[in-house]
Amino acid sequence: MLDRKFIIENVDLVRRNCKNRGVEVDLDRFVALENERKRLQAQWDELNRKANQVSRSIGKAKDAAEREAGKEEGRRLREQAAAVKAELDGVIQQLEAIGRLIPNLSHPDAPVGADATANRELFVGKTPKPQFDFPPLDHVQLGEKLGLIDLDGGARVAGHGFYFLTGDAVLLELALQRYALELLMAEGFTPAITPDLARNEILDGIGFIPRGPETQIYSIENTDLSLIATAEITLGGLLAGQTLEAEQLPIKICGISHCFRTEAGAHGRATRGLYRVHQFTKVEMFAFTLPEQSDQMLEDIRDLECQLFDGLGIPYRVVDTATGDLGGPAYRKYDLEAWMPGRGEYGEITSASNCTDYQARRLGIRFRRKGEKGTCFLHTLNGTAVAISRTLIAILENYQQPDGSVIIPSVLRPWVGKDRIAPRR
């Protein structure tokens, strides 16, 4: 959510931004409603002022008659005030309904375009794409041969989109978690294992829609809880409603959680194997920063993602996401897309976003500077460290050998305890 006052004072800027983002919003109506809001607010204030005055005078009334007259007057004023308040609440509700459609502003360097085809490739990682002198398998075939992924078992238990990781895949998952954690802790991130559920109001504050036809979220019946789609939700929610001291910032946390996604409407494309699944584990970076720190923090987070995947020896490219593909909260977003030989194309493997104060405003996360009056909303950023399922795809497919075995990336060997996964006999 953007600041109401900002929107009013920068209508044209906001209008242009909505257009770049491919979002249709009735800004004229928003402006009209905001003017109406101010008018009603002033009216409500005035009625309250009078009513308060009357109430105070009753306490000091000298006889019963005067008291009764005051009560009558007070009742009348409070009634009027309540009517104005109801109207005011209605207007605020409409303002918020429109306001939540308005996306965040966009970084001036973000490529302008309607969708992912306008994304700008910035550079590629240190690892070249592998050259195979044999027909490479995809991760489903490899997972089958190596006893790593049981899709049939997952389907039997929970349906399509679920799976068992078995055997060395379990060690790989844990190794990837440890690998990411070691690197991030050295960079000042506090590790956390977060709840896998969160209140709907938190989901909403981060920018997810917990219910409704287009939701990507599983909700828990008869509660206001949902399964989280990413630890971004819980990590951002961690400080909801808090006011921090400026010198506490930046705060960097990396959280491990399971991620649950309904993937409604995503059937048909790339549904094979682990690429698009209903549950996976992820290590997520999250940062709370001062406004002037967030641009640099986004670069830092992206660099860490590059370090992680250069370290794993996985070929990837980095993409600057086009305005039309940013979603609501992001001001700028970088994706890492890993080379996936089984698909013969790049597939999104991490994503780093600077959400500026968009989420913080909805979640009520503020900071205070010493010696300055008032508080401001801080900035939030998030980035994937490792999304296990897709990273497994990239490892299996890029590290496969002619004999059907898969080499373990050297950085994972301390935790996997071997340097190669051999086919079952």
Added chain:
RNA sequence: GGAGAGGUGGCAGAGUGGUCGAAUGCGCCGGUUUGCUAAACCGGUGAGGGGUGAUAAGCUCCUCCACGGGUUCGAAUCCCGUCCUCUCCGCCA
């Protein structure tokens, strides 16, 4: 799950119907005193939204004592619901 207790400003902690946005202490900021530091003393010190003003300072109004409702001319104070915390019991990895 059952039974109690409680949620007040950065913190601690008063306040049980009428200038209460809220005593007091601590902390913090400014000042006085002081070889230096500390102590002592004096003053200041919540947030949000309006009005006025220069998108300043200042002045002023409204709202906020977990959240949402209700009673009342008037609620931090009374009533109901929700959330959360603590204690005890039960259950359990």
